[in-house]
Amino acid sequence: MTPDIHIIGGGLAGSEAAWQLARRGLRVRLSEMRGTGERSPAHQGDGLAELVCSNSFRSDDDEKNAVGLLHHEMRGCDSLIMAAAAVAQVPAGSALAVDRDVFSAEVEARLSALPNLQIVRERIDTLPAAGLTVVATGPLTAEALAHSIGAATGADSLAFFDAIAPIVYHDSIDMDVCWMASRWDKGETKDYINCPMNRDQYLAFHTGLIEGEKTAFKEWEANTPYFDGCMPIEVMAERGVDTLRFGPMKPVGLDDPRTGRWPHAVVQLRQDNKLGTLWNMVGFQTKLKHAEQVRLFRTIPGLENAEFARLGGLHRNTFLNSPVLLDRQLRLKTAPHVRFAGQITGCEGYVESAAVGLLAGLMTAAEATGREWQAPPRTSALGALLAHITGDAEADSYQPMNVNFGLFPPLHDVKKKQRKEAYTDRAKTDIAPWLAEVRA
């Protein structure tokens, strides 16, 4: 069989993309390196769509939760991953959790039943020079292909580790305490939100960083080369009580308008998306446990009620600087026959990876059959995630991101307590015609 489309990687994204394409009658070759004796450091078996860690697809609440909404929209697109999850579901309250073996077997069985889909156990080492291709090789893309992608995109555009600083929803920051300014008032605009700390607050915070419980590196992550450029804040704190005040918490050049003086230390937040709804804690990449981050970061003046769209972390993770490299259809701008899907695009999580695989499948199907691609509405979970990856995120601070309501066009007029339902109501209304088209 001569394939119309070559998909590389049979994880969550590649399997979903293959399903969407083959079900539309296209001939697909799905290349998966596991099954040849090759394994990523995290995968344990050879089954397609293996869940490498938890067995949860997170909240299934489509009325108040962004990932639950994404489930809903994916089901509306006849998602393979959602259908297999339904078969493999195990009790987990309002979360959607699965028996991972049943889940993977179900994905593989459904794909294997498609006559125009060929599953080939092979490792691909170079980006194909021609032909419609979807690369879905995930956060642990095999080395030779990663180098080929690096060569095609530029060394600085493919990261091998994420160094995630927490992201805060703008409307949860107390702007009576914080103020907008750039250091030394440089530039026309006041670009940073500044949270001032006095000496006692800083010392308590410093102790909290040192004593806070941290997540250990996995064995295969231990010798990470990022420490030079992206040191976790707790490691900086261990180097001396004032190290942070000369690093990310430097107060110089930042006059607090309430005192007219520089505070003892400052935490700065920088805008993280074009909508201005998400703000990144500058230089705050950390291995502190998530609960510890929430507790400690809420001691920062102005962040007492902070809601976090993302918490900090450091992991091995291969991902592209997608907002710069990919067009709005997930195609590599310099080689548009190649599309990327899944976590390698800089989305984060099983569900998001599958969702971007689903979108890549639909886009490639449209391209292969000469139809015009219509993106899902920007107000939907699929649309918000896609827009973030393909241009709306700030490219300078681009790091993997889960779906969250901060990616949606804001609804300032709706009371805060009712906003989650308002986001999901709007999304469901707006995406209904698009879903009908997809299923037609």
Ligand SMILES: Cc1cc2nc3c(=O)[nH]c(=O)nc-3n(C[C@H](O)[C@H](O)[C@H](O)COP(=O)(O)OP(=O)(O)OC[C@H]3O[C@@H](n4cnc5c(N)ncnc54)[C@H](O)[C@@H]3O)c2cc1C
């Ligand atoms: C250690 C770890 C733990 C994680 N835990 C969670 C979690 O608990 N919950 C969560 O929601 N997300 C988690 N993630 C994040 C992410 O959601 C998953 O990694 C998810 O599986 C990504 O989906 P994907 O399809 O993009 O990649 P994958 O599911 O990893 O699929 C990529 C596939 O490509 C194959 N492949 C790689 N290179 C080649 C090549 N050159 N040729 C052919 N095949 C190749 C791989 O064998 C793999 O099957 C975790 C990530 C890691 C690394």
